[in-house]
Amino acid sequence: MDRQAGASRLLFSGSDWDFKKLSRVYDEIEAIGVEELHLDIYPVQMEIISSEQMLDAYSSVGMPLMYRHWSFGKHFLYNEFLYRKGGRGLAYELVINSNPCIVYLMEENTMALQALVTAHAALGHNHFFKNNQLFRQWTDADGILSYLNFAKGYIAHCEERHGMAAVEAVLDSAHALMEHGVFRYHRPPKLSSEQQREGLRERLEYEERSYSDLWRTLPPSQRVGKAEVRDEGEVERKKSLHLPEENLLYFLEKNSVVLEPWQREVIRIVRVVAQYFYPQRQTQVMNEGCATFVHYTLMNMLFERGRISEGAMLEILRNHSNVISQPAFDDPRFSGINPYALGLDMMQDIQRISTEPTAEDRDWFPDIAGRGDWRDTLLEAWANHRDESFIRQYLSPALIRKWRLFVLADGADQPHYEVASIHNERGYKKIRAALAQSYDIGSKRPDIQVVDVDLLGDRYLRLQHQVKDGIMLDGKSRDATLRHIRRLWGYDVNLAAIDAETGATLSQRSTRDL
């Protein structure tokens, strides 16, 4: 290639793309990415799709195949509406965490955009999927497509066999609990169920053997002692059911007595899909930041080497700056913090700290400041962090100043917002902690757990909501969701709101009152 003269060193010219150009560009970008950024990626499968197919993919939670459900139809209509109205552009690409990594390219993209997208998705996201700890541990990139294929077939089979309405009812209920269908802190417990059942049986036998009718005749003043016995029973029961259990779907799937086997399988499918997406939701800033950093760096390298024309680079930069625009809080376009912008800025900041640190940086980041090995630092961060820990560790005072971040305390009972911290010496750490906290998915979603149920008694299912900072549940959606739980559980359900700090019961809601 080096032998060729100036103009022909360009990878492409003009805005039309064809498969030859795509392939040439991909090879070049991959070579640079591996060589310069030490990226490590899954093999890539690129699929060209139309805008309608992109809408399709949007509405089926971004997966190439999905079982059928009306809610996907609703989301399709909604996305289509926004798209047709011009309210929202479609993504230029969609990438799927699978092996091989599937990248969707829109047919409408120009060649320059395709190059950008290739660097962003096929290299950036792909590297992140393959190397990040969360994805490695929690998702099964090799198996997800075949699992979804099975899920789609299975649900279609169930619809045929049990009727659409029956399947829809289970799916509706399971979807309502999707957020609470993931294991956040541990992998599914591997219990030796045989041993368990054996233990339970022995205990029951012992109780029968030691049963004495005389106990019944004891005077009521002995109630304290009785309560203790009951407490013991409760403790054992909870232990045998692995309570408390945060994964509501898992609990219902395993323990509900009204579900038929196929219904359990349907719940399991929803649960697996939810679990699959759980890491993605924890690594938005990192994932997009990684991809954006990679495409920005690679595109600039290609341009410096004279492989991309100035016109194409201009188009790429225009799109790039659209993606990373971050309006200020009082801008009408403001809709929260843009993960692309935050991720890219933090990663470029790490690059800066590595190569040109200030005294402040040396103070804050003695480990990485001035060591010049920003590549390794980034690779390490991409591999081991999620949003919350990444921000907690790497958000620098310089970046807080650049973004002019501030924390606004919002008490529902206060008539005012209070500015809690701004970008000054006193505020840096607080802002960093608050921002990291806001990306902690564990604290963002309501914490609801199954705490108790008497399977041999009235089967009244008791849930507990750990109320943090006084944030209660929205009443209407709570009631509707409880009804869904009741449908899956088959018996009444009670949800108690417990203050996480004081342990006081703030409210009770039971399906008996609904």
Next chain:
Amino acid sequence: MPIFIDRRLNPKDKSLGNRQRFLRRAREELKRSIRDQISTGRIADADREHAVPMPEKGTSEPAFNDARDSGRRNHILPGNRTFNSGDLIPKPADGGGGLSSPGKTDSEDDFRFVLSREEVLDLFFEDLELPDLIKLNLKQILTFKPKRAGFATSGSPTNISVVRTMRNSHGRRIALRRPKQTELDAIAQQLAMLESQPPNAETLKRIAALREDFEQLERRRRRIAFVDPVDIRFNRFDPRPVPNASAVMFCLMDVSGSMGEREKDLAKRFFVLLHLFLTRRYERTELVFIRHTHEAQEVDEHTFFYHTQSGGTVVSTALEEMHRVIEQRYPPTEWNIYAAQASDGDNSSADSERCIELLDGKLMRLCQYFAYVEIIDERESHIFGATENGTSLWRAYSVIEQKWPNFQTRRIAAPADIYPVFRQLFARQPATRQSA
């Protein structure tokens, strides 16, 4: 080198199944919006795409969510210019605004989506059935088409199968050894030759013998017919029922001075609805427009609706015209005949009697269905709404309505009345009516 797959040519309707599931889910609500739109909007627009708001009932996806109005939380926002820590900022009154809604998502409430023409009509016509569906089914297969079905020994002379008949006769003649013409001819020739010779005893004897032979053969020939009734075969035809896939709709309207723009507009809406309905049901639907004053004539659609004509009102002329057109062009065995008549009810009582006669005696036997809508003044609607009193035509038609279940009358006062009336007319008939 990555793998490339071009998916653009894949089937496009991948999400169709989801869409159908969604529409079924939201059916009730969508039906209501469509009904509202059609009954308030322009009738010509009924038969096309409609944008409807997102139905809320039955399509919410609940989950445990934080209540926005409780608790303490921190918002981390970029772009601080003037604030210092400890500053208090009053909350906006409506709770909205950029400041208080970080991470706010777009509301799904105000969005509308488009239903295709087919989907609209399906929703619109749901559980509207033609009157007396069972009867209709019977009537629909009233046309028969003959189909060849072998041969029969009896039938009408026009259906004689000559080939099959002659084959039978030939076989029978061979079997019974019917003398052939050539044998007779040979004997006759021999006789003529002998007779031409001078007679002697020998020849006379031979002549006598030959004559006897000849007569015997002749007798035999006469006894064994060339074509015997047992030979005759007829082509057999089975009548096969053929579904009747065409309908004709007669629009009858009074266009005399008493029918103003409003009345005509209402009548038109009713006609269009009926027509829409029929085009959904039948492969081929034709329209016949008959307007009348004191005389009736068949006209084209534009004239029907937009040209005025002065004159009195004699309703029976329209019925006669309709009968004439049916006899001329639309044999009831081939056509499902529907009629819709709109009028303000003015008619002389003598002519109303004549109408009863015509309908009862002729038309109702031919019609699948006859709907009469009387357009009344809005101010009168509360007077006439419930009572059986009314114009002379109304009273006359009430008699017919009692007698013929497929004859229906309704009153309309405002555009909004049409749809309910239409639904009433075509609502599933109670089972008791079917026996009538």
